[in-house]
Amino acid sequence: MNSIHERLKKIKSESFKSLTITPAEKNEALSKISHALSDNKEFIFAENQKDLLAATKASIPTPVLKRLLLDESKLNDLLKGISDLIAMEEPCFKTTLKRELDKNLILERVTCPIGLIGVIFEARPDALVQITSLCIKTANYVILKGGSEAKYTNKALHKIISDALSDTALSENFVTLLENRDEIKELLTCHDCIDLLIPRGSNEFVQYLMENTKIPVMGHADGICHVYVDEFADIKKAIQIIKDSKTQYVAACNTVETVLIHESIAAKILPDLNNALKSAAVKILGCPETEKYLKCEKATEDDFKTEYLDYIVSIKVIKNIDEAISHINKYGSHHTDAIITENDSNAKKFMLQTDSAGVYRNCSTRFADGYRYGFGAEVGISTGKLHARGPVGLDGLLTYKYFLNGNGQIVDDYASGKSSFNFKNL
């Protein structure tokens, strides 16, 4: 037996005790963490400078540096996030079904923590604080592995959080930080301890994890989002929504990669759309029909399967709404897809038949985000269909269990006909 596995087994067996922690104790822990972060902010910023210096020396690209930076403004956002979380309704042990099966035999379905959650995240130290806070509010023990570029900042944040927890009803083992990249391999073998793995990172990395562990993985590998401009679209809305969906933040998973245009509206929209996208420095790849209306490179079959994460968009003219839905269900990643239409029945058809976590009408795909949905924060976005789908907030970190309270009842009495069930929802 190796050391991380042994550590996790100990943490796992301890974790069941957290299930009797009260809502007030959890909120108190969050509050202490918030104060400790605030009191130690100069130390955090200093450690963060070490990471930034090393990253600058290693010529790490500017967008990564921006994510790596943890300054006063980002810290204030984090503290605001924690105080929002404290104010939120207690999510655990909420009864979602209560049914009398027979006299004095009461079934309840009750929300509860999942257990021990592993989170592997990119070089964004603020993610450490957000994820930890969500796990505390849901009473899930958490194992964190952050990007090595943020190692000094992560270590500082983890120390501050652990010290703050030592003075609360929560165990110091509640939040564990793994510091070496090679520990991930060992983590992946611990399916007897870890109940759920949440990776945030590149497609390749998430795929690698999914293929190399028996732990259930919640996350998304790809974000290939679509905007479909229906024959009944308002052209002005369509153009501004496509521009926002593409350019508001090109590196996000909820950015549009393919625009589908109904053939009867192509001549009316394509020249203006071309101007709008070109003025925002977006390169267009088009199908042969698109090329009739604007100058562009050819979009290949592969383009429709590509998440560009860049100022590139592919455009395809299609015959009807059915072709749009088929295209999205075939090439998309079941993330977020939008229809632009003023026609209610087309909107309904698109929203029901498109097999995605988010189906939008007349608004930007960039709204797919836990904060924008009012979830406070998110641990990630799931493109899987099971358990949690779309932006994952507190709900996705919970499961449920059934309580059955009786008074000596046995099944044989019901099997023999001596007793019979009288189901009554309470």
Place this chain on the structure above:
Amino acid sequence: MNSIHERLKKIKSESFKSLTITPAEKNEALSKISHALSDNKEFIFAENQKDLLAATKASIPTPVLKRLLLDESKLNDLLKGISDLIAMEEPCFKTTLKRELDKNLILERVTCPIGLIGVIFEARPDALVQITSLCIKTANYVILKGGSEAKYTNKALHKIISDALSDTALSENFVTLLENRDEIKELLTCHDCIDLLIPRGSNEFVQYLMENTKIPVMGHADGICHVYVDEFADIKKAIQIIKDSKTQYVAACNTVETVLIHESIAAKILPDLNNALKSAAVKILGCPETEKYLKCEKATEDDFKTEYLDYIVSIKVIKNIDEAISHINKYGSHHTDAIITENDSNAKKFMLQTDSAGVYRNCSTRFADGYRYGFGAEVGISTGKLHARGPVGLDGLLTYKYFLNGNGQIVDDYASGKSSFNFKNL
């Protein structure tokens, strides 16, 4: 490309159209299936006789023969199940969250089918009808593979159901039956088509599936259930509950395998429990402490990890409730575990800290069953913690998606501060 994969790809791409099927159309299909089964019952019974004859010739054990039998009484139960399902509230497209993000920007979370579900089930032809009915009510396309011992019956049932569907809004492809065992291997590679696999069968078989497919698997491999007799137990209740949990049907997954006894009550309960179990032909394996009060073989560490599915029970005397909870969380299978106690605070602690789908107080573990929970029918029992837990009825066959209805809103207006979110639950 091989033939089953090609067939499934076609079915999958067609399946999205089912999402606009109405509740009335689904209920009409269920009603037509019910009539067709009733009208063709002599044919079903005759085909079932062929299976029974072959099974008898092959000296298949009596319990399997009993499961294989499909007679008038079992058919009536099935027809009753279908009529219950028709009467149940429509489960799809129920709004579970409705929130105004800003003026004219409305978010809704709505239940919806998972998509294409693969079910592999043992030699119980009635399971084919139950599972198909649940999938129709939830609008999930389904691929069925039944036990080969029931091949004539399954083929007959599938033909009757397909013929009935041909006269409805549902496609004939809605329910597909695979007939050869070697088709399972191919099925397991179709993770691009099948959204969820539900196996019912032996532990080894479920484990084999989980290790050989990328399709999410929902089910249970083991059923190691416990009854813990607390120091504050009512002894009479404890004995009748343990006897029922062990003997009411020994081959079920919700049968008790280990009984834990608080040391302070051991002397009072063990002699009577011994008599009760011996009179029901149950063999006892006990820990050294148990042996002080009754004659039995020694229970080994392995016994506590064993699902006997037989008239055998292991008994362990433990020091306190914490040891009981630790034992169950370590050796159990997170299925169903009961405490016998008259003490509310011990009951609460046990029910919160025991990490199982079902945690019971003062009643038999045999109640863990979809029918007994009032779910109408079940597709199986899940010991996983994600998506669905415990007996899985209609709810476990659904996922959800987010609808966002706007009026041209773009994210840049919110990022720039021109607009701001005003979350309001509707």
